[in-house]
Amino acid sequence: MAFLMALVLVILLASDKGSTSLFVDFYKESCSVVEEIVKHNVDVALLKDPRMAASLLHLHFHDCFVKGCDSSILLDTHRHVVSEKQAGPNLNTVRGFDVIEKIKVIIEEACQQTVSCIDILALASHYAVELVVIQLENQGA
Numbered sequence: 001m002a003f004l005m006a007l008v009l010v011i012l013l014a015s016d017k018g019s020t021s022l023f024v025d026f027y028k029e030s031c032s033v034v035e036e037i038v039k040h041n042v043d044v045a046l047l048k049d050p051r052m053a054a055s056l057l058h059l060h061f062h063d064c065f066v067k068g069c070d071s072s073i074l075l076d077t078h079r080h081v082v083s084e085k086q087a088g089p090n091l092n093t094v095r096g097f098d099v100i101e102k103i104k105v106i107i108e109e110a111c112q113q114t115v116s117c118i119d120i121l122a123l124a125s126h127y128a129v130e131l132v133v134i135q136l137e138n139q140g141a
Helices: 001-016 034-048 053-067 098-108 117-138
Strands: none
Touching: 034 053, 034 098, 034 117, 053 098, 053 117, 098 117
16 A cells, blocks of 8 residues: 555656646636546446556556656557557556546547546546545455
């Protein structure tokens, strides 16, 4: 548990590269349903596969590990440029793309061209960890 919390802290620190414009409820006015959509879909994904929580956190970590958190890991290979998604270290080891893609589609229907992919990925990993912590607390762990 301590390792998981430390990993989350590292990711959060890596994602804030001196930005002073980050704040809670950023999408409150422009897309008030974003957090509800992400949390619901992460919850559904975890019910189907409890290991998806670790997978979403791992996906976010791998995105942030290469030149910062920019959601570039979600990009597909284009022509002769191999994407991070298909790069050797990530190929067949990083998963959860389908969960993020589903969330992106639903959010895009609700709030066109408003929510960034990195915010979706960050929120998904946040809620995945939060839901696991709640589950562990309910089990008395």
